Amino acid sequence: MPALTPGRLALAAAVAVTVGSGTLTATSASAADLPLTGYRLTWGIKQSYRSYVTGMAQGTFTAADGASQAANNGEFTFTDGTGSYDSTKHTLRLAFRGTLTIESRAHGFTRELSDLRYDSAAGVLTADLVADGGAKQQDVPLAKVAAPTGPEMTGLATTLTAEAGTFLGSASYAGAAGDPVSVAKPKPAPTPTPTKTPTATPKPTRTATPKPTRTPAPKPTRTPAPKPTKSPAKAPAKPTKSPAEPAAPAKGAIADGTLRWGVKDSFRTYVVTGAAHGRITASGGATQAAGNGPFTFTGATGTYDTTAGTLSAAFKGAVTFKGHENNGTYGLDLTLSDLKASVGRGTGTLTADVTSLGKKSEDVVLADLKARSAALTPKNDVIALDGVTATLTDAGAKAFSGYYPKGTALDPVDLSVALTTTAALPSAGPTAGGTTTAGGTTTAGGTTTAGAVTGSTTGGGGVVGGSLAATGSGVPAGPLGAAAAVTVAAGAGVVLAVRRRRTAM
Incomplete structure (x- = not known):
């Protein structure tokens, strides 16, 4: 240094x-x-x-x-x-x-x-x-x-x-x-010198000078120049592209689609290789990229309107985060499912059903979305919105016990929807199996082991009577809702309850 x-x-x-x-x-x-x-x-x-x-x-x-x-x-x-x-x-x-x-x-x-x-x-x-x-x-x-x-x-x-x-x-x-x-080194703060205030501002009389009379200069007469006649010459050149093949209608029902989102990279790390010593399971049509990567949710249904610039899509699949295991019970047992993305003129929301420790809350608005462009422009009958910014909402912050404040940046969202049954969606890249455990390894199902964690891979049901694992000084590196705990949020309706140890402290 x-x-x-x-x-x-x-x-x-x-x-x-x-x-x-x-x-x-x-x-x-x-x-x-x-x-x-x-x-x-x-x-x-x-x-x-x-x-x-x-x-x-x-x-x-x-x-x-x-x-x-x-x-x-x-x-x-x-x-x-x-x-x-x-x-x-x-x-x-x-x-x-x-x-x-x-x-x-x-x-x-x-x-x-x-x-x-x-x-x-x-x-x-x-x-x-x-x-x-x-x-x-x-x-x-x-x-x-x-x-x-x-x-x-x-x-x-x-x-x-x-x-x-x-x-x-x-x-x-x-x-x-x-x-x-x-x-x-703080100064003694010699502030008792307000003598400058009485000398101030008797001179604003200069503002009354009547010089704004220069504004009514009648020079806007130059605008009616009849030169826009060149624009109609360019218009007939554009329709030549459409007759070649029938395009999807400007509005209608979505035929298929995928949503790729990792929630938050540091949260995945915390669950699998961090203090939670846990595992992540993708199921019901959702997959996870190799190396403890982001998730892809599939089977989109919904509607679009390219003229209005609006899109609303729901996706199949669920992802479950489990950690802080102690004698077969989990202090962290969180499932996100039924994800929905709504976008209008470049902004929107991402919602999900949240199940924590067996308690489910539906349609929780987790993130505000902001696309790079306000327009929805199909290409080969596919609308693709890549790198959509996702920002934690107030409801999301409360849902995850306030560990991250409102406005925290989550992982970006990649959204692709097909407007026709013949449209080809972009590949989501290599995906892993059903469960990610410590070290980034994956298994397709059954029993997984992650450090001190041993248990069957089930859905998102909560475990009654669970407790936090004795992690001692285990501290997350910044996970979203590194939630061995989350409280009921008024308005958000999400329950992520802290399970306190049953052993004496």
Whole structure:
């Protein structure tokens, strides 16, 4: 990580260093190391991790001993930073007060972070860490910090380390982008100088100058030039394409179609090879691409209207996610089926029936869709909408226990519908068998094994009396509804209930 250079921080050789609102400046030259006091550091670790702890894990953050957390599960601030500034190398070292405790009884983990330190020369953020009551590890590197590009040390990009992944409970955090970090020394805020306000605004009298009289200039007379006579010459050339073969009608019933969607890549990873140690089953006309890829739903029925730019299609198939197995029961047992896509003038919705732990809610609006074009233009009697953006709705966020906020990007949707029975749909690519288990392997049915998971591949029925597996520090890398838990959402009607352990915590 590059050191703070004079060009970046606009520093001359310095003796004294002062920081106000995150700005580093220097005065006359003398000693190399200069004491620093009164700094604060703000860092949120990673927003999706905070959402996981307070959402799916039903846990808490407790900031103490000089640390605090912003409202609405916001970032953490560590205070009373002390250290030194090297005026020859233009680098600084600071240590901050504050302890952060992260706890989840539902997922069985306790983490403690303290003695946060920032070294701009090394470009690293370290802390003392304690996991589940074990021995304290001192000065563990949590994140690499980008060098400032100017005198203000705010919004510096961070990259989580492998040690951070271990501490947070998932190796998938290693190398991931963390929340930005800011280092500042607050000013005393000399705000009592509102004397400038009375001097303001007695001069708006200049706006009454009556110069808008120039607008009625009668120059639009140039518009009636009779040159559009050239357009009718081009019109007769277009009808020559249609008589060759009968095209599908402008509106009617869909003959067939497919929908390709992966829900969310990180969720599939979490279920199969992540903390859930589970499996994914595609059934009823749905298939999954090899290597734990996206799903293809088939047998589309519905209607289209190319003139109005509207399309509504329902698809066959279901996909079931199971994980957090404990003694044959599952804390995560989620099925999506009866998917429907509706698009009008380039925007629309994606809905599904959601079954979780045996409870089913129909037609839940999971995502808002936005196509690349507002037009529906058939080619060879097929309407294809590729790379349609899918964004999590408010109902979808509630359905998946708020682990992802409204507006989170889901996997894109590829939609193809045939307008005639003879139209050829594009290939969905190589597909896997009925079930995907740990390591990306697939089986066509029967019994599957994924790490600690053993059980028959059934549909989407819930398991009564299930419990969360003792995953300890198992933490998802950002799954959509990494839902060993999801609550009943008013308006969404989706139930994904957290199954708490039956063993004593």
